[in-house]
Amino acid sequence: MNETVISTKDNKQVVYIPEKCIGCGTCVMVCPKETLVIGSVGPVARGLIDKEFLEIRPNTCITCGMCSKVCPTGALEMREDGKPVEEKTYLINAIKPTTVNDDCVHCGLCEQVCPQGCIEVDQWLSNDNAAKVDGQTTIDQECCVHCGWCESVCPVDAIEVEKPFEGTWFRDEDVCQACRTCVDVCPCNALFNPDWEAGERVDKVAQRPDACIYCGACAVSCPVQAIDVRKTAIAAEMEKKKVFEKKLLDKPSVKPTLTSKLVTDEYDCLGCGNCVIVCPVNAYANKELAAGHLNNMDEKALLEVENGAVNVVDQDVCGSCGACAMICPTNAIWLEKREVE
Structure with missing residues (x-):
């Protein structure tokens, strides 16, 4: 199993285990030194970019273990003398086994x-x-x-089954572009696009409350920030949990950092404009563009076709969902890792 040692102090180590990480960003919410950076959750979950959910800012961790104490899956592990700490002050140890x-x-x-x-x-x-x-x-x-x-x-x-968290889930119907990033990211299959009959109106994305653990991965991954997930309680009988409840409860999920960049190949690009139309950021900026009126819009927020090839208008507004890379028929647009400052 792949592991990354985040920091070492005396006989203690904080270790990141990517295979267990679900990209929820709960650890980022409690880190006192901003050592952990979450971003590009969508393309990582979709297998579109070769990186992990978390990035580590070097030489900033003080080995306090706050991150490992709230991680619901054990992806961040505190070790003493090379062995995982098994105290009930760690959520992963406090949750009753299924x-x-x-x-x-x-x-x-x-x-x-x-x-x-x-x-x-x-x-x-x-x-x-x-x-x-x-x-x-x-x-x-x-x-x-x-x-x-x-x-x-x-x-x-x-x-x-004992859940790690209780919480609330809200999605703004007017902001959501039904891009399915949240659906693909959710580790619990708690989100889905409902089927509909002719003439029936349904939500773009719906939630299965009984399957949700309110981790917040969907909110972190949403390219247009249409989802709000808030933890209302740490459900497990975790010792000294009041310290962490002050940092986690009734707080919005962490805002992701852009840890990827869009790269294009003008020679492979057909200029079809599929990526421009499917881009949730573009669609949110202009509803007409989302309806397929590609040539009627002079200005696009993120992607545009210029001189017969796709052009990135503004990297910094990218929601890092990977929808453009998924729809491109010639693989002329893709995501690469962006260095974290």
């Missing part, structure tokens, strides 16, 4: 819906006269994000 009891019928529903692939169900026919299935259901606690999907779908209430 458990399955003997009432389980090993139907496999939990395995099917788990967004992180943490559940494995083995089934076999019973070894007695009953026409039933026996089996074994195993939950990998290392990758579980405590979303509650398994508990919600279990037909016999055999699974118990």
Whole structure:
């Protein structure tokens, strides 16, 4: 497993484990030295850029461990003498493990819906006269994000899940461009684009409250800041949690730093304008452009076609979602890592 040592002091180390990171930015909210930088969550989750969710500002960490204490997945780990600290003052240690009891019928529903692939169900026919299935259901606690999907779908209430946070979720319908960045980023499959019937009006993006852990990754990733996620409680019985509640509760999710840049190839570009139209920042700036009126708009916020090739108007307004790279038919636009100041 890939690891990055953020800092070392005496016998203590703070270590970042990218494989466990969900890009929520909770750690950034409590860091007293602004050592941690979150950004480009969308393209990282979509596999469009070779970087991690978090960037580390060198020589700033004081090894206080605040970040590792609030991390809901254990992606930031405090170690003493090379071993993880297991105190209940750390949220990851305070959250009760997701458990399955003997009432389980090993139907496999939990395995099917788990967004992180943490559940494995083995089934076999019973070894007695009953026409039933026996089996074994195993939950990998290392990758579980405590979303509650398994508990919600279990037909016999055999699974118990404790969430890390309680909270509120709000999306501004007028600002949202339905770009699906939040849907692709959510570690819990708690967000989705509803289906609709002819003549029916539905939300652009909807939330499944029972599956949400209110981590804030969706808000961090939204290229037009249409989503507001606020933690209202640390749900687990974490020791000394009042210190962290002062920093986390009823606060907006951290505003991301732009840690990527758009790069274009004028020779491969066809000048089709698909990227210009699909760009959520462009669409938010002008609704007509989002409707496909590409040539009627003289000014674009982020991307435009100039002399038959795509041109980046203003790198600094990029929401770093990667929609342009995903739609380009010739791979003429992509994202690269941007150095953090």
